[in-house]
Amino acid sequence: MDKVLKFSVTEKIFHNVNAVSWYVLAITGIIVYFNLAGSETKNFLMQIHIWAGVVFTFNFLAFIFLAPHRFYILMKNLLEWDKDTFAWFKNLGGYPRRFFKINIGPEEVAPQGKFNAGQKLTYLFFIFMIIALIVTGWFLYFAKHSMGKGLFLMFFYLHVWGSIITTLIATFGHIPLSIANKEDLLAMWRIGPGTVSLKWAKHHNPKWFQNDVIMRPLQNCRDQYGKHNCKGSVPIFRNEK
Amino acid sequence: MSEKLPFQYEEKPASLLISRRTFLKITGVLTSVLAIGAYTVTDFVKKRNKYIKMRQKGLYKDDLRCQRNNLPASHLNPTVEKFYRDFAEHPLSETAHHLLHTHHYYVRGKLNMKGERHG
Amino acid sequence: MGVQKIATFSPSEKTFTGGGTFLPGEVKGIIRINPNKCVGCDTCRHHCPAGAIKGSLGVTHHIEEDLCLSCGQCLVNCPFGAIEQMSFLDEVLSRLKDPDYTVVAIIAPAVRVALAEEFGAPPGTLTVHRMHAAFKKAGFRIYENNLAADQTIMEEGYEFIAKVKYWLLGDKTPELEKFAEHPLPHFTSCCPAWIRYAELYWPDILPHISGAKSPQQMAGATVKTWVALRLWNIDPRKIYTVGIMPCTAKIYEASRPEFKSAFYWLKEKGHLPEDTPPFPDVDAVLTTRDAAELFRCLNINPLNVSPEKETDITEVYTGGATIFGNSGGVTEAALRTAYCVLSGQEPSSWNIEAVRGHTTGVRTAKLAIPLKPLGGKKANFHICVVNGVKNHLEPILEDVVIGKSPFHFIEVMNCPGGCINGGGQPVNPMGTSWIDPLLPLPLKA
Known part of the structure; x- marks a missing residue:
């Protein structure tokens, strides 16, 4: 079976730690804000909220600073919008037709890159919210009394309602769609390599597969002394579709 | 001989995917978003004590108004002069002692045993 | 921009009972947190100088009355307007309607640069003559707290000079x-x-503190003695003094039991019949916000009244x-x-x-x-x-x-x-009282 590496280890660690800590933060935060528990419990949940926030923050910072190339590739994939990306919105990737039998737009889905247009939009929003929640969260913890009431209220409501809206999008958009796209889900969550099948990649991410993917160099990267030396190995570019 | 890896295809290395141009574009977008946010925040933070300064300025304006009316310092107030001439004689006098001074500061910790001592 | 609305409540019977760190008769519980509005953001706890606010992050906070200074800094800095203030406005309004009483306003300096904020002007708008005219229109006579501040300087200044003579000049x-x-x-x-x-x-610090009263208490004592007897010729018992203060702690100060010096002085000098019940030097205190509320009740806008031309002798200040x-x-x-x-x-x-x-x-x-x-x-x-x-x-x-x-x-x-x-001033919805660095680590901003 031919496999394509879609998610690198760093991306997988970032995504999964982020996802778990996100829901810990969301649940504790919602219980505390909407007063769904007694004082003792709320006090305890707030402690969890803060420590989960530490994990959440350092996870994101570690991704950016330990794997900046992965972050830049991610941002490139999210920020590059071409004609086909916009064409995706004509039928919303065919999902309404597939799930709800709503016939809008053409039957054919425009070829997409590593992320389709909907994913690009959502993930950009997610990344923006992650940064915004980290910044507002730490300001609300350390500078609540010193930054001024106006800024405090803006930060507070951005923190509360921004996270609630994002959680709703994640729970009712991101998660169901990822379950529908089983190979991506497994690639992301499997303990092991983040691979999808060649067929899957060609079908869902044709432009990515064509432009950004190479066959792994078949030559052994080790030289005659057994040391790593990939300089001699020439990457093989795929040209055929 | 190929290494035993569970995949045959992978993304090009970052050096090939991210051209200098793309790198600058992404950096530009990130920097501008962060800069706009940081500017807004510092602007708010700089203005946090503005209302205090404005009120203080108002009182110093009133002070200058009084100075223009030849009333800069308390001993020059004609009503105060009249008060001491007609009534209280001089500062720290018997009358002033009764009416304008207090002789009661309580050690409130002794009134109350509940609650911790602070500081 | 406007000002933040601060809810008020009336004193109850429990207010004057004393107990704890309060003497009988002293007003306690001037500041309270509305548990329905408090989200537990913990801002107030960082502003409390006395550590009187209890509660942790995320949990509804409450104030320990016995530790509270009534300064109202928590109230000024609560982003949610969840902290409320005790108000004696109803009592003052009923006294204003009573023709038997002369109601005297003792107007603090800070009121004149903040009162206008409640009526839409920017912070720091100076109203002196307009404010005087507005208080007169509302039925007050005025004894400037600033005049009492001049008295304070005379007393406290001479006290300081005497201390210098005793301790430094031998x-x-x-x-x-x-x-x-x-x-x-x-x-x-x-x-x-x-x-x-x-x-x-x-x-341990108490002996170091000046024995001079605060301007508000000097004003109250002076109005009920010198001003009543020599200037206005009215019965001191029919004077109702109201401190118009930027401060919530002044409400508490006016109720301290020792501040009945005008009563004891008048009694000693034989100006009062034997059966007169003791009365305080300052009968009630309104905060700047309360004063604005009083003007709104009486349909007076201090920004629109025509300013007074003449200055009474009790309105002169330096x-x-x-x-x-x-x-x-x-x-x-x-x-x-x-x-x-x-x-x-x-x-x-x-x-x-x-x-x-x-x-x-x-x-x-x-x-x-x-x-x-x-x-x-x-x-x-x-x-x-x-x-x-x-x-x-x-x-x-x-x-x-x-x-x-x-x-x-x-x-x-x-x-x-x-x-x-102060805690009684109109609350600016944007700012903060915090004048120290933004973060616990000294980061300048």
Whole structure:
């Protein structure tokens, strides 16, 4: 079976730690804000909220600073919008037709890159919210009394309602769609390599597969002394579709 | 001989995917978003004590108004002069002692045993 | 921009019972947190100078009455407007309607730069004559608290000079004997929250604090004696004095049991019938917000009334008095008078920038004042201005307690910036009282 590496280890660690800590933060935060528990419990949940926030923050910072190339590739994939990306919105990737039998737009889905247009939009929003929640969260913890009431209220409501809206999008958009796209889900969550099948990649991410993917160099990267030396190995570019 | 890896295809290395141009574009977008946010925040933070300064300025304006009316310092107030001439004689006098001074500061910790001592 | 709405509540029977750290008759529980509005953001706890607010992040907070100074800084800084203030507005309104009573407004300096905010003007809009006219239109007679501040400077200034004579110049004449118990450094006594803070947490400091009353209490005592008997010729029992204050702690101060000095003085001099029940010097206190509410009840907009042309004798005040509302103002006013008295000449400039607190936590200054009794020899005075009790005061008090304080005169204002940022002022919805660094790590912003 031919496999394509879609998610690198760093991306997988970032995504999964982020996802778990996100829901810990969301649940504790919602219980505390909407007063769904007694004082003792709320006090305890707030402690969890803060420590989960530490994990959440350092996870994101570690991704950016330990794997900046992965972050830049991610941002490139999210920020590059071409004609086909916009064409995706004509039928919303065919999902309404597939799930709800709503016939809008053409039957054919425009070829997409590593992320389709909907994913690009959502993930950009997610990344923006992650940064915004980290910044507002730490300001609300350390500078609540010193930054001024106006800024405090803006930060507070951005923190509360921004996270609630994002959680709703994640729970009712991101998660169901990822379950529908089983190979991506497994690639992301499997303990092991983040691979999808060649067929899957060609079908869902044709432009990515064509432009950004190479066959792994078949030559052994080790030289005659057994040391790593990939300089001699020439990457093989795929040209055929 | 190929290494035993569970995949045959992978993304090009970052050096090939991210051209200098793309790198600058992404950096530009990130920097501008962060800069706009940081500017807004510092602007708010700089203005946090503005209302205090404005009120203080108002009182110093009133002070200058009084100075223009030849009333800069308390001993020059004609009503105060009249008060001491007609009534209280001089500062720290018997009358002033009764009416304008207090002789009661309580050690409130002794009134109350509940609650911790602070500081 | 407008101002933040602060809810008020009326005093209950429990208010005057005393107990805990309160004497019977003293108003307690002036500030309270509305548990339905509090989200537990923990902002107030960081502003409380006395550590009286209990509760952790995310949990509804509450105020320990016994530890509370009633300064209202929590109220000013609550982003959600969840903290409420006790108001005596109803009592004042009913007294205004009663033709038997002469209701006297004692208007604090800081009110004139903040009252207009409640009616849409920007912060710091100065209203003096318009404000006087508005209070008269509402049925008050006016005794300027600024005039009482001038009296305060005379009393406190001469007290300080006497202490200097006794402790620094070695003048141990019998009339200065009583200052043997009141060593330097000299602390100001104008701020009721600071007095309560010292009484609660630093009893060792009490002998250092000036014995002069605060301007509000001097005004109350003066109105019910000198003004009533000599100027207005009315029965002191039919005078109802109302402090118009930027401060919630003044409500508490006015209710302190010892402040009935006008009553005892009048009784001693035989101006009162034997069966008169004791009355306080200041009968009620309205905060600036309450005063604005009173004007709204009576359909008066102080910004639209035509200003008074004439100034009554009880409305005359000096520049030194009006800056009492700023941090460093008491010091500056005292220094202006002390300079004139000690040196026998006027200073070249009345503005002493070195002691103005602005938004600096602690201002210290060394001033050389020529002393007339020593033939113009200059003496150095070390002055300290504490701008906000929280974060700034403790190290200075520690030095005083161990006897290592370099200062002669220390002004303490509980609220950062001075009375103009007091707990009774209109609440600016954007700002904060915090004048220290933004983050616990000293990061400038």
